[in-house]
Amino acid sequence: MTDRREFRDLVSPDVAHEIIHDLPIASPPETVSLTSARGRVLAERIDADIDVPGFDRASMDGYAVRGRDTFGADEAAPVDLDRIGAVHAGATPDITVDSGEAAEISTGAVMPPGADAVVIVERTQEHDDGATVRVHDAVAPGDNVMIAGTDVAAGTRALGPGTRLTPREIGLLSALGVESVPVRGRPTVGIVSTGDELVRPGSTLDTTRGQIYDVNSYTIAAGVEEAGGEAKLYPHTGDDYDEMEQLLIEAADECDLVLSSGSTSASAVDVIYRVIESRGDLRLHGVAVKPGKPMLVGELDGSAYIGLPGYPVSALTIFRLFVAPAIRSVAGQPNPQTATLTGKMAVEERYAEGRLRLMPVGTVSNTVGETLVYPVDKGSGATTSLVEADGVVAVDPDTEYLATGESVTVELFSPDVRPPTLLGVGEDDPVFSRILDTLSNPRYLAIGSREGRRRLRNDVPDIAVVAGPSDRSLDTISLGSWKREWGLLVPTGNPANIDELSDIIEMNQQFVNRRTDSGLRRELDATIDSLADDRNVSREKLTQSIQGYERGAKGVESPARAIIQGNADTGLGLRITATERDLEFISLGTQQVSVEANPNRIEKSGVEELSDHLDSDTVNIDSYHGYEH
Ligand SMILES: Nc1nc2c(c(=O)[nH]1)N[C@H]1C(S)=C(S)[C@@H](COP(=O)(O)OP(=O)(O)OC[C@H]3O[C@@H](n4cnc5c(N)ncnc54)[C@H](O)[C@@H]3O)O[C@H]1N2
Numbered sequence: 001m002t003d004r005r006e007f008r009d010l011v012s013p014d015v016a017h018e019i020i021h022d023l024p025i026a027s028p029p030e031t032v033s034l035t036s037a038r039g040r041v042l043a044e045r046i047d048a049d050i051d052v053p054g055f056d057r058a059s060m061d062g063y064a065v066r067g068r069d070t071f072g073a074d075e076a077a078p079v080d081l082d083r084i085g086a087v088h089a090g091a092t093p094d095i096t097v098d099s100g101e102a103a104e105i106s107t108g109a110v111m112p113p114g115a116d117a118v119v120i121v122e123r124t125q126e127h128d129d130g131a132t133v134r135v136h137d138a139v140a141p142g143d144n145v146m147i148a149g150t151d152v153a154a155g156t157r158a159l160g161p162g163t164r165l166t167p168r169e170i171g172l173l174s175a176l177g178v179e180s181v182p183v184r185g186r187p188t189v190g191i192v193s194t195g196d197e198l199v200r201p202g203s204t205l206d207t208t209r210g211q212i213y214d215v216n217s218y219t220i221a222a223g224v225e226e227a228g229g230e231a232k233l234y235p236h237t238g239d240d241y242d243e244m245e246q247l248l249i250e251a252a253d254e255c256d257l258v259l260s261s262g263s264t265s266a267s268a269v270d271v272i273y274r275v276i277e278s279r280g281d282l283r284l285h286g287v288a289v290k291p292g293k294p295m296l297v298g299e300l301d302g303s304a305y306i307g308l309p310g311y312p313v314s315a316l317t318i319f320r321l322f323v324a325p326a327i328r329s330v331a332g333q334p335n336p337q338t339a340t341l342t343g344k345m346a347v348e349e350r351y352a353e354g355r356l357r358l359m360p361v362g363t364v365s366n367t368v369g370e371t372l373v374y375p376v377d378k379g380s381g382a383t384t385s386l387v388e389a390d391g392v393v394a395v396d397p398d399t400e401y402l403a404t405g406e407s408v409t410v411e412l413f414s415p416d417v418r419p420p421t422l423l424g425v426g427e428d429d430p431v432f433s434r435i436l437d438t439l440s441n442p443r444y445l446a447i448g449s450r451e452g453r454r455r456l457r458n459d460v461p462d463i464a465v466v467a468g469p470s471d472r473s474l475d476t477i478s479l480g481s482w483k484r485e486w487g488l489l490v491p492t493g494n495p496a497n498i499d500e501l502s503d504i505i506e507m508n509q510q511f512v513n514r515r516t517d518s519g520l521r522r523e524l525d526a527t528i529d530s531l532a533d534d535r536n537v538s539r540e541k542l543t544q545s546i547q548g549y550e551r552g553a554k555g556v557e558s559p560a561r562a563i564i565q566g567n568a569d570t571g572l573g574l575r576i577t578a579t580e581r582d583l584e585f586i587s588l589g590t591q592q593v594s595v596e597a598n599p600n601r602i603e604k605s606g607v608e609e610l611s612d613h614l615d616s617d618t619v620n621i622d623s624y625h626g627y628e629h
């Protein structure tokens, strides 16, 4: 037990920022060519070595003249000048314009000696077979001419240090003939994800061994690049001390900053802090934020080191809060624009762990333009906790309770986050999920019919999709409904010869159920109830004999997938799934699926859009197997 770490003294986020600020993350400036300069930050000022333009330049097509010759000219009293030749862009003029003369000139050409203005071609006419130019307009010296150095004069400061190079600045540098520029270094950030369970996307998972795809290496690498660093992925390390030490030292030698993820916490196998303690200097272990408490900060072999917690939400939250600002500061990148919105809590929320809580939240607007805010907390281990959220609400360590209706400030993940046009919740229905693809920016949380009804009653979502029996009626407006055929899925050829519900009770088959939240499950339970009534036994008596009845799977396709993988003999599902997954289907009936709108949101554009699609031919319900209007 002595190896275990307890987090009694968590440091405050402010102190953590200071400790990270003092880390030696250095990255020397470098010189890059203009073609790779976009997004980089100038390390030094750039002065103009040349005038731009480097000569007096015609800015319109027309005739180069002496302005004084045209004075008084207008439509009624044009002036005739002798046309003495032409000057084109990219050519040295071989003529001089004297008094009473004009030379044809094209935009961008060098003004010929003697000329000081250009009359645009539209205000002239050629006469005498081109020997004379009739000018209908007076021009003053300088008109339609860009004098040498007016864009940039040689010797002036063109761009200052710290300027972020966008296409506009790159344009100026090109005009000055600068071919490569000194820019701030991009710190090299080594990413070491720890855990024997991790596998890189692209390889096959062995879930029996608890393998999962590595998330953090990719989220963190993307975050590093976005902040202006250069990410370098290292192979995974397990929890073996020597292996971890060797990999971390290698990364520290090659990188300006090493970021590990995982192995930060209290378990005896979480050895990473011991590597830092023995090979470097551990300056922080544990910060008072949620999620992300077990963060580590220190130095390792002269490089900066930050240990992120393993849970993807915790890792990314700590990265955004503490690490990204440090990388931006070294790379000279400005802090990104933040955008906040003020909304009202749609539900109440309790929390009392005494840490600054960065609560992921989703937002939805109601028809009077208010923003409603609801927590999206599927836990630190769920990547959807962040994808289904629009931003975070920072809840102060002393705040233990947020009441429904309380005003909160949401910091959006970025200023271009747009709250969904439609927030829907409820049943996982394969056809409704296709309808979603036709809408502009919907968010749909497949949390089941029961939870969907509950949230709709609480006035959070715009719509709920519900199926199956329910004991409570809803005060809602139906936007549409259809019927879907449900029953038992079995492998092709139906090896166990199942043809009715009672077979799975009597035949000792491995069954895959759905969760009690789903309308499909409620339908099954109602059918079992009537079977129990017929036999004059309790529902439990029957369900006890169904292997797998108690454990419900989340997705509408989960039972089918289990059968295909050979992990089950039969499962609860829909005809459409059986057809699409090449399984056989034993029909047990049809159930109604209805799309119910929150009566207070009926005028919201996203709801109107959905309603229109449901009424139109966009959605041909009858074309799906087992579906009918
Ligand atoms: N008894 C205690 N248990 C835990 C505590 C505690 O104080 N006492 N703290 C919890 C908190 S808070 C967090 S956060 C986590 C952090 O744990 P670790 O940093 O040690 O992370 P691991 O245990 O290695 O992994 C946690 C979890 O995340 C998965 N993981 C890890 N790396 C990745 C990756 N690159 N991609 C995707 N998923 C990853 C890993 O498989 C685990 O499921 O500890 C709590 N426990």
Ligand code: MOO
Pocket (backbone or CB within 6 Å): 289, 290, 291, 292, 293, 294, 309, 311, 314, 380
């Ligand atoms: O710090 Mo942990 O991230 O609360 O789950």
